[in-house]
Amino acid sequence: xxxxxxxxxxxxxxxxxxxxxxxxxxxxxxxxxxxxxxxxxxxxxxxxxxxxxxxxxxxxxxxxxxxxxxxxxxxxxxxxxxxxxxxxxxxxxxxxxxxxxxxxxxxxxxxxxxxxxxxxxxxxxxxxxxxxxxxxxxxxxxxxxxxxxxxxxxxxxxxxxxxxxxxxxxxxxxxxxxxxxxxxxxxxxxxxxxxxxxxxxxxxxxxxxxxxxxxxxxxxxxxxxxxxxxxxxxxxxxxxxxxxxxxxxxxxxxxxxxxxxxxxxxxxxxxxxxxxxxxxxxxxxxxxxxxxxxxxxxxxxxxxxxxxxxxxxxxxx
Numbered sequence: 001x002x003x004x005x006x007x008x009x010x011x012x013x014x015x016x017x018x019x020x021x022x023x024x025x026x027x028x029x030x031x032x033x034x035x036x037x038x039x040x041x042x043x044x045x046x047x048x049x050x051x052x053x054x055x056x057x058x059x060x061x062x063x064x065x066x067x068x069x070x071x072x073x074x075x076x077x078x079x080x081x082x083x084x085x086x087x088x089x090x091x092x093x094x095x096x097x098x099x100x101x102x103x104x105x106x107x108x109x110x111x112x113x114x115x116x117x118x119x120x121x122x123x124x125x126x127x128x129x130x131x132x133x134x135x136x137x138x139x140x141x142x143x144x145x146x147x148x149x150x151x152x153x154x155x156x157x158x159x160x161x162x163x164x165x166x167x168x169x170x171x172x173x174x175x176x177x178x179x180x181x182x183x184x185x186x187x188x189x190x191x192x193x194x195x196x197x198x199x200x201x202x203x204x205x206x207x208x209x210x211x212x213x214x215x216x217x218x219x220x221x222x223x224x225x226x227x228x229x230x231x232x233x234x235x236x237x238x239x240x241x242x243x244x245x246x247x248x249x250x251x252x253x254x255x256x257x258x259x260x261x262x263x264x265x266x267x268x269x270x271x272x273x274x275x276x277x278x279x280x281x282x283x284x285x286x287x288x289x290x291x292x293x294x295x296x297x298x299x300x301x302x303x304x305x306x307x308x309x310x311x312x313x314x315x316x317x
Contacts, residue, residue: 001025002116005104005126007279007292008032009112010144010308013060014040018077021060023114024304026295030103030114031055031066035077042105042114048081048098049073057297066100075100109139110310111279128190130273137266137283142310149306156278156293156303163272163280163291166198179207182270191276198270201240213239244268247286255312259285 008023009032020033022045029045031054045053047068054066054075065082067074074083079100084090104115106123108131113123124131152159162168166184174180182198183205189195201220203210211219214232217239221230233242244264251259262285265271273281278292288310296302 001028001277001295003120004117004277005106005113005115005120005123006277007111007275007290008042008114009060010310011040011107011110011112011140012143014112016062018062018064019060020055020063021112022055022058024057024294024297027297028116029053029057030116032105032112032114033063033077040105040107040112041077041079042103042112043079043100044103044116047071047073048100073098109134109137110142111139126192127275128193130193130275133195133273134283136261138312139281139283139310141313142288143313144308145311146309147306148308149304151296152293152303152305153301154303155301156295159293159303159305160278160280164194164196164274166196166270169198179204181206193276194274196270196272197265198272199240199265200268200270201238201243213237216240217242240264240268251285251312255314257312257314 006025008030009021013019013021014032014034017034017036017038020031023030023032030042031045032040032042034040043066045055047054047070049068049071052068052070054068055063065074065076072083072085073081076082079102081093081095081098084093087093104118104120106113108123108127166182169182170176170180181204183202185197187195201216203216217233218230220239220243221228231242233239241264244267247267248259248262251257259267267285269284270287271282271284273283275281278294279290280292281290282288289307290310291305291307294304296304
């Protein structure tokens, strides 16, 4: 954890100058904020005097400065020491010697990433294939519709590993129903990125007999729309095609945007990218969630779980 890039917050967690977000992972803590010039910076959450945390763990909000709650040492949003009570008693301390040390920070797709290692390599190198693979998803143009956080009674590794596969779907989500195993593809991209694609509206390869396209559409339709006439799958089309058109039209009306360029897979499928060590990103249109697991600062048998839904921004903002 002290040597890897990790997603700390979204840019819309800190939209204005003075907005800050405290990111905690295990015993480590960082302050991510936006300066008066609009730049995003990250600092170790510790006073340069006695190490007191400048902001409470898990907090966020607005602060025009960073002031130690113990002795009152104060820094600007740019990390400059601006107030030193009884400065005469600290002849060794000045603006240069006691600036807040900055942490490596960078952004991608609306996410703010930090690294506790001062010698960290570029974020772009760490992300591997993600910028290319996400070029058409426009995650930077989405907003946080929901952000839920819970403390779970489980080790962070066990929690994360449970979401790296679709093997559990039949029993956990489908109650053991026959032929409910999802058709899933797994990929490994370099050192830090993996992916699975769980196709929606495709028949289980084990199913006998194979359901018709109309039967597949009926199963899909009942998941989202009640008391409506189910359309007939036209000749030469699949249930996935028909349902994807419905999803695109539904989202176009809700968010006042054109989603005709979104592929059937992007509209429907459960596409999950995992960025080591803890970021799970579902960039699809109908399942636009991201989540992460972080080790607990006290008990290794617990972890912190964050779940966010990222929705397209309506044209009116």
